[in-house]
Amino acid sequence: MVCTGVRAEEKMLAAAFSARDVELHVVDDRTIHGDLGSWPETLPQVDAVLLRSKSHWRNVVIARWLESLGGCPINESRVIETCGDKVLTTLALLKEGVPTLGASLAFAIPGAEMTAEAIGYPLVVKPVIGSWGRLVGKVNDPDALDLVLDHKAALGGAPHTVTYLQRFVETGGQDIRSFVVDGRCIAAIARTSEGWKTNTALGAKATGLELDSELISASEAAALAVGGGIVAVDLFETDDGYLVNEVNATMEFRNSVDTTGVDIPGVIADYVLGEAEAAPAEGPRA
Amino acid sequence: MSVAIGTACPICAGAVDTPDDVMLGELLDCDECGSELEVTQLAPGLELTEAPMCAEDWGE
Numbered sequence: 001m002v003c004t005g006v007r008a009e010e011k012m013l014a015a016a017f018s019a020r021d022v023e024l025h026v027v028d029d030r031t032i033h034g035d036l037g038s039w040p041e042t043l044p045q046v047d048a049v050l051l052r053s054k055s056h057w058r059n060v061v062i063a064r065w066l067e068s069l070g071g072c073p074i075n076e077s078r079v080i081e082t083c084g085d086k087v088l089t090t091l092a093l094l095k096e097g098v099p100t101l102g103a104s105l106a107f108a109i110p111g112a113e114m115t116a117e118a119i120g121y122p123l124v125v126k127p128v129i130g131s132w133g134r135l136v137g138k139v140n141d142p143d144a145l146d147l148v149l150d151h152k153a154a155l156g157g158a159p160h161t162v163t164y165l166q167r168f169v170e171t172g173g174q175d176i177r178s179f180v181v182d183g184r185c186i187a188a189i190a191r192t193s194e195g196w197k198t199n200t201a202l203g204a205k206a207t208g209l210e211l212d213s214e215l216i217s218a219s220e221a222a223a224l225a226v227g228g229g230i231v232a233v234d235l236f237e238t239d240d241g242y243l244v245n246e247v248n249a250t251m252e253f254r255n256s257v258d259t260t261g262v263d264i265p266g267v268i269a270d271y272v273l274g275e276a277e278a279a280p281a282e283g284p285r286a
Numbered sequence: 287m288s289v290a291i292g293t294a295c296p297i298c299a300g301a302v303d304t305p306d307d308v309m310l311g312e313l314l315d316c317d318e319c320g321s322e323l324e325v326t327q328l329a330p331g332l333e334l335t336e337a338p339m340c341a342e343d344w345g346e
Binding site: 003004028127129134 | 311346
């Protein structure tokens with residue numbers, strides 16, 4: 001398992017592997033280095049590598065590196081890339097006909113202003129790359145939009161050259177997160193916040209949610225659209241049914257085991273071990 | 287980067303609760319100052335270091 005420090009999730013996963021009498025190597029991503037034509041230094045040549053870095057880019061490049069050598073990263077690079085980039089996520093969901101909130105793009109201020117008028121206020125502006133609700137802004141009027149666009153320009157950097165806009169869905173400060181492993185929706189929580197952002201990283205409260213057929217269907221369709229593996233799907237419950245908002249490839253679940261009664265780290269461990277068994281017998285190339 | 291040997295917070299010197307099964311690399315919070323700390327050594331003595339700041343591409 002590759003990670004950036006050991007969070008509650010990695011510790012729960014370590015316990016799950018230990019309970020299955022599996023020797024787990026925990027490798028900090030900051031120690032990984034080496035020639036791209038060879039297996040990374042400090043990473044044992046194991047049958048499967050569970051990628052849990054906090055960094056999206058590190059997860060992507062490590063997955064690509066291992067795949068180039070016949071290794072088995074979990075998740076696959078295409079899943080991580082798609083989930084870590086909101087544009088790619090939205091495109092994947094649209095391509096597969098998954099019920100989604102959708103989004104619009106703009107690349108300069110006039111285009112963003114016209115797009116916002118078409119969506120209507122309030123709306124939400126998000127960084128294309130990013131998580132935990134950081135820099136996600138609810139924009140109530142054109143003046144606020146100008147301010148957000150000014151801030152993006154001042155921040156600089158390639159990701160802020162793209163403006164990703166979504167309509168604002170009034171949900172009373174609640175959304176749904178479902179957990180999908182190997183194509184199967186195993187659990188879901190409702191995330192409730194006093195504000196409009198529902199990230200548990202920002203303090204939203206998680207409560208277990210009973211799965212219904214429509215939620216299972218939307219969750220599993222979203223997971224399939226991004227390439228499967230281990231993902232968490234964020235959805236809104238609307239008058240039009242469930243709409244998928246985002247999909248996460250390095251999911252956090254510390255607040256979702258006791259609340260759902262589902263052994264999420266155990267399910268993940270079983271999936272990883274199954275993938276390791278299915279990996280080529282000769283193992284990755286050194 | 288602030289580093290401390292033992293279970294004292296390297297930022298505020300407050301006492302940090304460390305679980306019995308503490309792991310190398312484990313991230314802990316200091317209840318007194320709220321700093322996020324990382325276990326950077328288990329033996330011969332526990333070493334706590336201020337955890338890295340959140341980066342733009344960090345998340346789920």
